[in-house]
Amino acid sequence: ELKVEQNPLFLSMQEGKNYTIYCNYSTTSDRLYWYRQDPGKSLESLFVLLSNGAVKQEGRLMASLDTKARLSTLHITAAVHDLSATYFCAVGILGNEKLTFGTGTRLTIIP
Amino acid sequence: GAVVSQHPSWVICKSGTSVKIECRSLDFQATTMFWYRQFPKQSLMLMATSNEGSKATYEQGVEKDKFLINHASLTLSTLTVTSAHPEDSSFYICSAPKLAGAPSTDTQYFGPGTRLTVL
Numbered sequence: 001e002l003k004v005e006q007n008p009l010f011l012s013m014q015e016g017k018n019y020t021i022y023c024n025y026s027t028t029s030d031r032l033y034w035y036r037q038d039p040g041k042s043l044e045s046l047f048v049l050l051s052n053g054a055v056k057q058e059g060r061l062m063a064s065l066d067t068k069a070r071l072s073t074l075h076i077t078a079a080v081h082d083l084s085a086t087y088f089c090a091v092g093i094l095g096n097e098k099l100t101f102g103t104g105t106r107l108t109i110i111p
Numbered sequence: 112g113a114v115v116s117q118h119p120s121w122v123i124c125k126s127g128t129s130v131k132i133e134c135r136s137l138d139f140q141a142t143t144m145f146w147y148r149q150f151p152k153q154s155l156m157l158m159a160t161s162n163e164g165s166k167a168t169y170e171q172g173v174e175k176d177k178f179l180i181n182h183a184s185l186t187l188s189t190l191t192v193t194s195a196h197p198e199d200s201s202f203y204i205c206s207a208p209k210l211a212g213a214p215s216t217d218t219q220y221f222g223p224g225t226r227l228t229v230l
Contacts, residue, residue: 032205033218033219037222040226041223042204042221042222042223042224043155043204043216043221044219045219048218072194084208088154088155088156097143097145097160097162097208098145098157099157099219100157101154101155101156101157102154103154104153104154106152
């Protein structure tokens with residue numbers, strides 16, 4: 001059974017600071033996604049990572065994937081209030097379209 | 112980009128009644144759709160895989176007789192919560208895995224969600 005864990009579960013950080021969210025998964029995967037969810041809303045796709053060493057960046061967010069370590073990171077640079085949300089990673093298994101979601105990281109950026 | 116809609120956005124019903132939630136792919140065909148449930152401050156849990164023209168596949172622990180899924184066309188899947196109870200109150204989100212012809216590793220497209228409250 002595929003298990004996906006995120007760390008930390010809750011994060012409060014000041015504007016302008018940097019931080020990293022970690023996503024560990026338990027079995028071999030061929031794709032990993034990062035999503036953002038605002039309160040009461042559905043999911044917004046941020047990144048799709050498909051290969052070992054993949055790195056993608058969009059604005060203040062950068063995601064990377066290490067398939068050997070079964071680890072993905074979402075790095076936040078110089079955080080701003082607008083980034084406050086819950087972030088989920090989700091992992092898929094080759095040959096299966098189902099996704100298993102991580103526990104989520106609730107991020108609060110404080111002035 | 113691809114759009115997935117859900118209807119209704121929110122619904123409040125009495126205990127014991129049934130509620131139907133629709134999930135539509137607006138500009139693409141989806142032979143497969145997924146139904147998730149999300150309780151407050153928790154992650155998304157996959158409930159079932161909806162397959163066009165065949166029976167849905169339910170995840171372990173999900174009662175198929177309580178959560179009826181119908182995928183009657185390539186653009187519509189419905190989830191009916193039968194004899195709803197307060198513990199069924201949740202945020203229900205559907206998704207379609209990819210556009211037809213797109214790589215299997217393409218992102219999933221999520222609907223806006225339906226918030227169900229059972230009194």
